[in-house]
Amino acid sequence: METAWSDLRALVGAEHFRTSKLEEAVDDVLPHMVIEPANPEEVAGALKIVTGAGLQVIPRGGATKMDWGNPPRSGELMVSTRRLNRVVEHAWGDMTATVEAGCTLQQLQQTLAEHGQRLALDPLWPDQATIGGILATNDSGPLRIRFGSLRDLVIGITLALPDGTLAKSGGKVVKNVAGYDLPKLATGSLGTLGIITQAIFRLHPVPREIRTLSFSNADSQTMNALVLAIQDCNMVPTGVQVRAGNSSTPEVDLRFEGTTAGCEAQIEQTLRIASGARRIESPADIWNARSTLWSGAEPSVVCKFSLLPADLGNFLNLIRKASEPQHLPWRLVAQAVGVGYLRLEGNDTGALLNALQDFRKNLETRGGSLVILRCPLEIKSKMDVWGSAGDALPLMRSIKAQFDPTAALNPGRFIGGI
Amino acid sequence: MEARILGEFRAIVGKGLITEASELHTYECDGLTNLRVLPQAVLLPTSTREVQAIVRICQREKIPFVARGSGTGLSGGALPVETGVLISLARMNHILEVDLPNARVVVEPGVVNSDVTQRVASHGYFFAPDPSSQSVCTIGGNLAENSGGAHCLKYGFTTTHVLALEVVLPDASIVHLGSRALDRPGYDLPGIFVGSEGTLGIATKVVLRVMKKPAVIQTLLAAFNTTTEAGAAVSGIIGAGMLPAAIEMMDNLAIQAAEAAVHAGYPNCGGLLLVELDGPAAEVEHLMDQVGEICTQCGAWEIRVAQSDAERALVWKGRKAAFAAVGRISPNYIVQDGVVPRTALPKILSEIERMSAADGLRVANVFHAGDGNLHPLVLYDRRIPGQEERATELSINILRLCVKFGGSITGEHGVGAEKKMMMGEMFAEPDLETMQLVRCAFDPEHLSNPGKVFPRTRMCAERTGPYQPHPLEVAGVAQFF
Numbered sequence: 087m088e089t090a091w092s093d094l095r096a097l098v099g100a101e102h103f104r105t106s107k108l109e110e111a112v113d114d115v116l117p118h119m120v121i122e123p124a125n126p127e128e129v130a131g132a133l134k135i136v137t138g139a140g141l142q143v144i145p146r147g148g149a150t151k152m153d154w155g156n157p158p159r160s161g162e163l164m165v166s167t168r169r170l171n172r173v174v175e176h177a178w179g180d181m182t183a184t185v186e187a188g189c190t191l192q193q194l195q196q197t198l199a200e201h202g203q204r205l206a207l208d209p210l211w212p213d214q215a216t217i218g219g220i221l222a223t224n225d226s227g228p229l230r231i232r233f234g235s236l237r238d239l240v241i242g243i244t245l246a247l248p249d250g251t252l253a254k255s256g257g258k259v260v261k262n263v264a265g266y267d268l269p270k271l272a273t274g275s276l277g278t279l280g281i282i283t284q285a286i287f288r289l290h291p292v293p294r295e296i297r298t299l300s301f302s303n304a305d306s307q308t309m310n311a312l313v314l315a316i317q318d319c320n321m322v323p324t325g326v327q328v329r330a331g332n333s334s335t336p337e338v339d340l341r342f343e344g345t346t347a348g349c350e351a352q353i354e355q356t357l358r359i360a361s362g363a364r365r366i367e368s369p370a371d372i373w374n375a376r377s378t379l380w381s382g383a384e385p386s387v388v389c390k391f392s393l394l395p396a397d398l399g400n401f402l403n404l405i406r407k408a409s410e411p412q413h414l415p416w417r418l419v420a421q422a423v424g425v426g427y428l429r430l431e432g433n434d435t436g437a438l439l440n441a442l443q444d445f446r447k448n449l450e451t452r453g454g455s456l457v458i459l460r461c462p463l464e465i466k467s468k469m470d471v472w473g474s475a476g477d478a479l480p481l482m483r484s485i486k487a488q489f490d491p492t493a494a495l496n497p498g499r500f501i502g503g504i
Numbered sequence: 505m506e507a508r509i510l511g512e513f514r515a516i517v518g519k520g521l522i523t524e525a526s527e528l529h530t531y532e533c534d535g536l537t538n539l540r541v542l543p544q545a546v547l548l549p550t551s552t553r554e555v556q557a558i559v560r561i562c563q564r565e566k567i568p569f570v571a572r573g574s575g576t577g578l579s580g581g582a583l584p585v586e587t588g589v590l591i592s593l594a595r596m597n598h599i600l601e602v603d604l605p606n607a608r609v610v611v612e613p614g615v616v617n618s619d620v621t622q623r624v625a626s627h628g629y630f631f632a633p634d635p636s637s638q639s640v641c642t643i644g645g646n647l648a649e650n651s652g653g654a655h656c657l658k659y660g661f662t663t664t665h666v667l668a669l670e671v672v673l674p675d676a677s678i679v680h681l682g683s684r685a686l687d688r689p690g691y692d693l694p695g696i697f698v699g700s701e702g703t704l705g706i707a708t709k710v711v712l713r714v715m716k717k718p719a720v721i722q723t724l725l726a727a728f729n730t731t732t733e734a735g736a737a738v739s740g741i742i743g744a745g746m747l748p749a750a751i752e753m754m755d756n757l758a759i760q761a762a763e764a765a766v767h768a769g770y771p772n773c774g775g776l777l778l779v780e781l782d783g784p785a786a787e788v789e790h791l792m793d794q795v796g797e798i799c800t801q802c803g804a805w806e807i808r809v810a811q812s813d814a815e816r817a818l819v820w821k822g823r824k825a826a827f828a829a830v831g832r833i834s835p836n837y838i839v840q841d842g843v844v845p846r847t848a849l850p851k852i853l854s855e856i857e858r859m860s861a862a863d864g865l866r867v868a869n870v871f872h873a874g875d876g877n878l879h880p881l882v883l884y885d886r887r888i889p890g891q892e893e894r895a896t897e898l899s900i901n902i903l904r905l906c907v908k909f910g911g912s913i914t915g916e917h918g919v920g921a922e923k924k925m926m927m928g929e930m931f932a933e934p935d936l937e938t939m940q941l942v943r944c945a946f947d948p949e950h951l952s953n954p955g956k957v958f959p960r961t962r963m964c965a966e967r968t969g970p971y972q973p974h975p976l977e978v979a980g981v982a983q984f985f
Binding site: 268 | 693742875944
């Protein structure tokens with residue numbers, strides 16, 4: 087190990103190679119050392135040294151989601167992308183941008199806004215979360231109903247592989263089918279195939295006007311009917327969000343972007359469709375509602391669920407039914423496309439576990455999923471955070487084995503023990 | 505092929521086995537007709553189980569197999585392998601399920617693209633990917649090539665609209681990639697499978713996402729003296745913060761061809777622009793006025809807006825027929841599919857013009873201007889000695905130019921057999937080696953559509969690293985299936 091450490095020190099300079107701090111532990115695994123490479127070549131070089139020495143690596147961006155995933159089996163070295171923080175190119179005429187992995191989304195958006203453009207993505211904590219981390223966790227928000235998620239926005243990627251290879255895939259043009267689509271494979275892979283060092287995105291214009299309106303619904307079924315009715319007409323909302331909790335009736339938020347006339351016309355149409363619901367004042371910062379699920383009484387669990395859009399009402403009823411007898415307070419923010427986030431509180435971890443297992447079983451049976459994002463470590467020791475990968479798990483394992491044969495990257499944190 | 509093996513195939517597909525040379529010729533090429541190979545046999549399975557049984561034999565006997573839809577591909581992706589079999593999915597052409605509340609449609613791979621839209625149109629839905637061959641090409645072929653079409657500028661490619669797949673892997677196992685709901689945990693396997701040009705296995709069932717048809721669709725036709733002027737209008741439209749559903753451009757030669765073929769009523773001009781906007785009525789009307797103004801400022805001398813479905817259909821008919829129409833003005837032609845960053849369009853067009861003049865070969869240009877996807881059509885006459893070679897060379901040089909401008913050798917037609925030697929000009933060796941790691945995970949023996957996409961085949965090392973059980977497995981709390 088000492089040889090590897092001195093090689094790493096020589097690679098990046100002593101000032102960028104240090105011992106870890108206690109708060110840098112991932113679940114209960116504390117890496118010995120933290121390295122902060124200056125460029126993609128140094129990332130690749132560091133990986134080659136570490137894997138050559140048989141050691142394990144935990145990649146890190148803005149450290150906002152380090153508790154996502156199962157606890158790592160080990161991880162002697164943490165590779166931070168903090169210094170890879172440049173917006174390499176904003177080709178505004180082509181509506182693309184090339185950005186290094188350690189750049190925060192906020193910094194990228196500020197640069198893009200200078201030319202009236204944006205990455206049409208609204209993940210959690212944009213002021214701290216980095217491009218690399220957002221890609222690795224495939225995080226997306228309400229905008230996806232109109233612009234898709236990362237898989238629809240990322241057009242190129244550079245990956246540093248455990249053997250020190252730096253590989254590019256995709257490119258700088260929006261339309262490109264040359265070769266396999268590695269940007270999609272890397273998206274959501276939680277750093278288990280390689281470390282993303284750079285990404286290229288397609289961009290969208292900053293909207294001329296944004297309008298939000300909110301409704302309160304009597305119950306889950308009328309809420310679900312409203313959400314489906316909105317999707318079944320030919321309006322083009324850029325956000326359709328459901329908020330619910332144990333102490334409130336379900337609320338629906340809608341957002342339109344575009345010209346004033348376009349927004350007005352769609353709002354009018356919405357009011358006709360939503361005549362059965364009560365219009366309410368839209369709370370401030372409502373499109374960040376999801377991030378509020380990370381605060382509240384402890385202990386708690388925050389999880390992400392996915393389901394078919396028409397199943398949302400039934401799922402809300404299930405949560406209500408399961409949590410009431412156990413007195414588990416809960417809050418939920420869901421997008422109409424069928425992706426949502428649930429916070430469940432309660433002192434009895436047994437009750438929390440039972441509820442989570444119940445929800446997961448129900449969702450998986452109907453083609454959905456439940457992934458635990460944050461929870462007490464005790465729960466992680468009793469329940470896999472990812473759920474089932476189905477019959478594709480052997481294939482996922484062999485992809486992992488091809489890219490990372492010694493299981494050096496984030497060992498054990500991903501699905502199926504990958 | 506040994507009679508023993510043919511007998512086994514016959515036992516699976518019965519009359520769906522073709523071995524007669526005269527019948528095999530139907531399958532010797534796809535839309536790229538200058539590459540032709542006769543397979544040993546053609547098989548027409550009717551179910552996933554039959555596909556699996558065929559692949560199981562191929563796996564056992566190490567027989568390469570190539571899947572085929574309608575054979576409209578333009579890069580030789582469905583070109584048979586001489587020592588192998590061709591598996592046509594044409595008989596697996598059923599729409600299995602329509603779930604409109606969730607906007608999902610489940611199909612077999614042999615379903616024709618436009619049949620999906622037709623099935624859901626009465627409820628106001630459509631399937632967005634619209635390659636020009638959409639009335640013939642199949643979903644299986646679309647997903648192999650990750651097909652685009654004119655409207656992918658706004659709506660994305662096939663990969664955007666494929667949520668889940670049932671696949672027969674080259675080892676004959678059946679796996680399910682993705683799910684009907686979004687964001688299935690694990691690697692994005694539909695993301696890597698779509699666009700892999702048949703090299704990772706055979707899709708036997710596909711869950712598609714359909715979309716609600718926009719409230720209003722308007723198509724504007726603008727005539728300019730030059731493609732440069734038309735190109736400036738495209739920049740103006742994008743610069744104004746609009747995202748049209750489609751922006752297409754044709755040069756004079758392409759216009760002449762389209763007119764000769766389908767009489768679309770295009771103005772005879774140097775650069776024709778076709779801009780389609782869709783969305784809420786109030787929005788489209790407002791923005792269309794703006795598009796018209798931008799075109800006028802850039803020198804458009806005629807502007808028409810097609811309002812009715814019939815008018816729009818005629819406008820699009822000329823554009824969609826453009827490739828075939830070129831056959832009216834030239835005995836032979838090569839279609840290419842390069843992409844450049846949109847701002848490089850004027851530069852590359854003048855460069856193509858220069859190369860075309862220098863070589864004495866005409867080049868017609870039809871392209872998706874909004875996303876920089878060029879379809880230069882190099883016209884030639886095979887009967888004139890040496891012209892075919894010169895035309896091929898010119899079309900390759902155009903692709904080289906695309907790479908030089910930071911673009912791609914293919915935007916929607918795929919690499920296939922045709923452009924695999926160009927991959928090395930676009931990607932470095934480590935890039936190509938890394939992509940092939942995926943191939944090694946899916947198809948270590950290179951049985952599924954071998955010899956396509958990559959210039960050289962990576963030898964697949966057995967890289968199954970030591971599997972370390974998860975602590976939960978050790979503790980006996982969880983099991984992985």
